[in-house]
């Protein structure tokens with residue numbers, strides 16, 4: 001920590017969005033940038049070996065170890081709710097799937113905010129700016145199609161690769177999905193992700209590619225205008241009343257593990273603490289629903305009921321099929337010999353199950369013909385278990401996990417106490433609308449239709465969960481509540497929205513509103529919490545896109561856009 005604790009920008013959270021923000025802002029040597037991360041550096045081997053997510057989730061070295069409140073839609077179950085607590089944030093423990101969502105998601109954001117900057121054609125360049133797609137590599141020229149350059153970037157920091165392993169059972173599932181009418185897809189990232197195919201992943205040569213490696217390590221660490229505090233948790237924001245009666249965020253208060261310290265920002269504080277951390281910090285700082293704050297003894301700075309509301313997540317319903325005659329991880333990893341073979345393959349070739357993203361095969365389709373766009377995403381895995389953190393089953397099986405991409409259920413993140421050390425109450429309220437329960441039941445029927453196709457017949461799939469005896473809408477929705485879990489995509493808890501929208505926490509340029517029609521100066525939120533609606537896919541790369549756009553605006557405002 002340097003003696004001078006005054007910076008141009010302070011970035012709170014060195015996760016997905018925060019790492020990119022810190023990189024882009026500190027690229028201008030005239031700007032002093034401080035990055036504050038509650039977790040430690042990402043120098044832990046299981047972060048970098050792809051299969052290591054199994055050992056990072058539930059591990060205090062890398063995970064905040066949150067749990068949800070008991071959830072009525074899940075028949076009273078509470079879920080483990082992992083969030084990355086290390087440099088790279090969730091990108092250090094996530095499933096590495098590279099997915100932008102669907103063009104309609106961004107058209108909807110533009111409509112909800114009244115700002116065309118969020119339209120698909122306007123966000124596409126921000127996705128591409130930091131992309132380093134393997135098909136752009138010189139030796140891949142023959143494999144590119146004519147449209148590749150319209151949709152993909154090369155030479156940026158964010159590496160996208162194809163996976164390094166395939167499984168017979170997943171190939172058969174892909175074939176069965178096509179027999180059930182889902183087209184084959186080689187690229188889920190061109191605006192419509194409809195189809196079935198292997199996911200592309202954020203890996204480089206068989207290692208996880210997190211945002212710390214992409215945006216911090218090669219560049220920021222060597223910049224004299226960049227400072228980073230790790231194991232440092234922001235406890236609240238600092239404000240000063242201005243002569244015109246408005247409030248300005250002037251800095252942060254930080255617990256450095258020994259004492260409370262402060263840092264000041266002359267330009268802006270960027271809140272990039274994620275969909276749980278960001279509403280928690282805002283509420284601790286007096287920005288939130290006034291009644292909630294007062295109940296915790298916190299003096300409101302801005303009465304914004306949208307802070308911590310609008311929590312949206314994808315709920316994955318994990319149907320398990322026992323099979324015969326194909327290798328699955330359940331069996332391969334059950335013996336010492338199998339484990340040794342897996343280890344050796346990774347050591348020698350950086351391939352095999354240790355290089356495996358948790359889900360390799362994906363599919364996007366509709367729960368019923370009434371849906372104009374695909375509203376379901378499949379993550380198909382050559383393994384099965386009762387719950388993450390539990391051992392693999394001893395019998396050969398695959399899991400066809402399906403999630404509703406556009407849930408209408410909304411949850412909350414609310415302080416339980418005014419102490420920054422205490423986790424907030426996370427209540428996703430899964431399956432709390434009739435529409436979501438109907439989609440859950442219909443999605444399990446789509447899974448059954450795929451499993452019944454000829455391509456899978458030779459493996460004799462038997463539905464182990466939820467079980468063929470359950471057929472009615474009511475049974476299937478209830479059973480979904482038993483076998484479903486988060487797919488780790490909380491968003492929307494400090495959402496942007498148009499002027500006059502009482503639940504909008506931010507304007508469309510991510511500035512924090514003051515609850516009286518104005519803005520709080522010097523403060524923006526830049527992370528997954530800003531999304532008004534969840535994207536129709538995995539949420540990491542959309543969060544990077546948001547940060548790329550915000551960084552562009554800040555650099556333009558600082559007069560250094562071209563630097």
Ligand SMILES: Cc1cc2nc3c(=O)[nH]c(=O)nc-3n(C[C@H](O)[C@H](O)[C@H](O)COP(=O)(O)OP(=O)(O)OC[C@H]3O[C@@H](n4cnc5c(N)ncnc54)[C@H](O)[C@@H]3O)c2cc1C
Pocket residue numbers: 012013014015016017018036037038039057082083084085086087088089090091093094095096097098099232233234235272273274275277278281487488489490527528529538539540541543
């Ligand atoms: C297990 C798992 C699997 C996933 N799989 C995928 C996938 O395959 N593909 C995909 O696209 N998405 C996936 N996601 C989701 C995706 O990773 C997230 O949506 C994305 O990383 C969110 O980025 P963020 O910047 O909003 O937050 P984060 O990446 O969570 O960053 C927030 C950072 O802020 C820090 N922080 C929080 N509070 C404080 C504080 N008070 N003081 C200082 N620092 C603080 C945190 O420690 C963290 O480093 C997954 C997520 C998880 C957890």
